[in-house]
Amino acid sequence: MKKKLTSIKHRVLLLALLPGLAAAILLGFGLTWLYLNDINQRLEQQAIRTAEQLSLLNGHALQANDSDLLQSLADTSLSRQDIRAVSVYDSAGQEIIHSGTRFARQQTLTSLPETSELTRLDTGLCVITPIYAGGTLPAINLAPSAKPTGWIKIRFSRDSTDIHQYQLILLSSLLLLSSLLLTVVAGLRLASSITHPIQHISHAVSAISRGKLDTRIHTGAGAELAQLENGINQMVTSLQDAYQEMQQTIDQATEDLHETMETLEVKNAELDMARKRAQEGSRVKSEFLANMSHEIRTPLNGIIGFTNLLLKSNLNETQREYLTTLQNSAEGLLAMINDILDFSKIEAGKLVLESTPMNLRELVDEVLAIAAPTAHDKSLEIACLIYRDVPLDIIGDPLRLRQVLTNLVNNAIKFTSDGSVVVRVMLDHQEDGHAILKVSVTDTGVGISESQQKHLFQAFSQVDNSRTRKIGGTGLGLVICKNLVEQMQGDIGLESHIGESSTFWFTFKAPFAAEGQLSQLNCRLPGKKVLLFEPRRYTRYAFEQLLEEFDMMVRGCDQLAHFEEALTEQDREIFDLVIIGHDPASLDNDRIFQLINQTPDDTLFLVTAMTGYLDSISTMAAKASHTVLTLAKPPCRNRLSRTIMHALSSRLEPNLPSEEQIQIKQSLPRQPHILAVDDNEANLKLLCALLDDLGVETTAVNNGQAAVDIARNRHFDLVFMDVQMPVMDGMETTRRLREQEVSESRIPIIALTAHALAEEKKQLLLAGMDDYLSKPISESQLRHVIQKWTGLRLLASQPETGETAHPSFSCQNGIPVVDHSQGLHLAGGKKELADELLTMLLDELPDDKNAIIDLWQDHSLDQLLEIIHKLHGATRYCGVPLLQETCLEAESLLKQSSNDLTEESLNQAIKRLLAEIDRLQQWRAVSMKKPDYA
DSSP: OOOHHHHHHHHHHHHHHHHHHHHHHHHHHHHHHHHHHHHHHHHHHHHHHHHHHHHHHHHHHHTTOOHHHHHHHHHHHHSSSSSSEEEEEEEBEEEEEEEEOOOOOOBBOOOSSOOOEEOSSSSSSEEEEEOOOTTGGGGGGSSSSSSSEEEEEEEOOOOHHHHHHHHHHHHHHHHHHHHHHHHHHHHHHHHHHHHHHHHHHHHHHHHHHHTTTTOOOOOOOOOHHHHHHHHHHHHHHHHHHHHHHHHHHHHHHHHHHHHHHHHHHHHHHHHHHHHHHHHHHHHHHHHHHHHHHHHHHHHHHHHHHHHHHHHHHHOOOOHHHHHHHHHHHHHHHEEEHHHHHHHHHHTTTOOOOOOEEEEEHHHOOOOOOOHHHHHHTTTTTEEEOTTOOOOOOOEEEEHHHHHHHHHHHHHHHTOSSSSSEEEEEEEEEEEEEEEHHHEEEHHHHHHHOOOHHHHHTTTTOOOOOOOOOOOOOSHHHHHHHHHHHHHOOOOEEEEEOTTSSSEEEEEEEEOOOOSSSOOOOOOTTTTEEEEEEOSSSHHHHHHHHHHHTTTOOEESSSHHHHHHHHHHOOOOOOOOOEEEOOOOTTBBBBHHHHHHHHOOSEEEEEEOOOOOHHHHHHHHTTTTTEEEEEESSSSHHHHHHHHHHHHTTTTOOTSSTTTOOOOOOOOOOOOEEEEEEEEEEEHHHHHHHHHHTTTOOEEEEEEHHHHHHHHHOOOOOOEEESSSSSSSHHHHHHHHHHHOOGGGGOOOEEEEEEEEOOTTHHHHHHTTTEEEESSSSSSHHHHHHHHHOOOOOOOOOOOOOOOOOOOOHHETTTTEESSSHHHHTTTTOHHHEEEEEEEHHHHOOOOOOOHHHHHHHTHHHHHHHHHHHHHHHHHHHTTOOOHHHHHHHHHHHHHSSSTTOOOHHHHHHHHHHHHHHHHHHHHHHHHHHOOOOO
């Protein structure tokens, strides 16, 4: 409605009609009111004149008291059109004559006016006029004091006047309506004359907007609109010219685009061919890398494996040095090959992460334990700090997480010449079912400039690319770490400035492991007091953190004077364990053991040291008057807990049951029988040698068909299967073996592969294999896999000692009676000390044997426990594994409560212990010489 009222047409109508209508209405109503008022005034004047005339005529008759004449005059007066009634009153105001209608008749006048009096009634007028004697009017009466002789009352009707007024109103209305109609017609014509050209222009503009550029406007509506029409017509002409020019441009562009599309089609065809060639090249490269991985890892497996075997044999120092160099070089080559192959996997998008439960602390401890010797060679402090709110049991890929952390830690050690390398693990934040963890590695190296940081995570880029660089490598480590972290839904970065410390950090997303998925190491020693001396700050923090996790009360010292005061003061606090951190810069070996020997009571000591100093400290610990344990830095939770639990449990009262006691009572099981399948003679020989060292009965074949044939007639506990072989490859051999075995006697088949590309693990598992090992293979890998899939206990490695003693007492189930390499290691590599320790043990064996027999026959269990505990302590510093194991077994049984201890089990343990003492004495008798640890 608002839009209609504000249109131009309506505005023109309003301007045209409102003034005319207003003028016509005002004029009509004004004139009509004037005319009506004039009619009423004339009617009243006429009524007064008529009444005065009749009063003159009736004056003589009333004076003559002629009633008939008065009546006649009254009746004659009714002949007039407007008179309806006439009454004559005497001087007293009493009616004497009446003629006409009888309505509203008044017998006596209440008012006797001296002049004519007009009264307006609803139906007419009433005039009362005085009658004077002689028929004169008051105005012309010569006697001012003359009194009226009577009155005449005349009633006039308004009918004719009303009719006249109605006629006037009707005429006025007709004139007003006529004028209104004329005004409306004139307004409409005026509005049309203005709006029609505008509408025509509007329609034309709409047509132009729809693209009808040939539209032109010609309304002839006047100069103003004509000027607008010309402007619009000129604009349309310009638009039409521009449109034609644009259309020509579009046509030209379309033609050019068509030609370009044809060119692109040709280019696309060429690119598609190039893409196919690139894909084929990538496939060939992947196959080449896989084959080269096999070809390189196969001989490298033999090099590393046989090097490890040679290092276990009797060697002089020069030979051992050469072999150690060879081993390090081969392992360095293997690391570079692994980097290149991992990078190829990442480029091909074929590197898939696993999701297995793991313990984060154990993983970090393993990485630091491996890196510690390198850091200690440079006298660097290396430590790990894990914040208390970090969830340790998580799900992830431990291999790849270990790879990232190892790379960052090794880089920090490489570029740090003095100071420390500290690993921190913290919780960034946690959400439903998973946590975002942050791991940082901070060193005190030379720092990295901002320009170097920009290229640090690019492939084949290194901090030092000069020809005189001190540190080698492929330049792929950080690139691989970056891709691995991104696959773990995390990020990686660094904070460093030249000349200052550097901090590499990475985050990763890890779901929480379900409760019960991981075995927790239960080491809780509430109330146990520990005195800790560690001058290096981060290592001290790490020790304090671990000991507090064991619920132990820790008193830490970083100053030697404070430690000596707490250890030697007269009314000192009694500590269950004293931990001394060896630091060559502030505390030498002699000073450590001087402090230990000065302690009056039988305090338990644990000396921790860097790996380069551990052997010499272990040698001195064997001669100390107190019980002294040794442990390598940095502190590892599992090793520290086992050491403390074993040491403290061995000092408990024999008859008191405790969860801290170590229960060892297990006889040696049968040897596992394993089938080894490999076409490479060197690898097969190495595998058999490693298995023999583990006390495994091995059957070796060099192809898959032979493995299938021999498995028909013999049962094997496990099969090691090479993947690439002639005659029949490993996958086909596995399928054949699965077809011929019965369901309840499934044999674990472990793949031995040198490949490192694609999803080979998935293919191997689909083929029926249970697990796989990547070459080169180490003894620890074999031990872990065999124990995992067979559940059989393996023997310790048997070194080649060159002994010619009789087999019946030189070894038992593959374990030597005297392990020379173990004895030499316990003596810190000093041949003379090893000879002396073993000779002392052998000299005391006859007396110990007799004492054990006497005390067992007398059933003196407390004294028997004391003598066996002493013998067990002596075996821990000599290479006599069988005697040490039987001592530990007998000691553990004696420490059990009487309810759990059976006479038969203890009797068998004592018999085994005496048998091992006899076997060691026979070995000495046959040897006829002191043990040689050359």
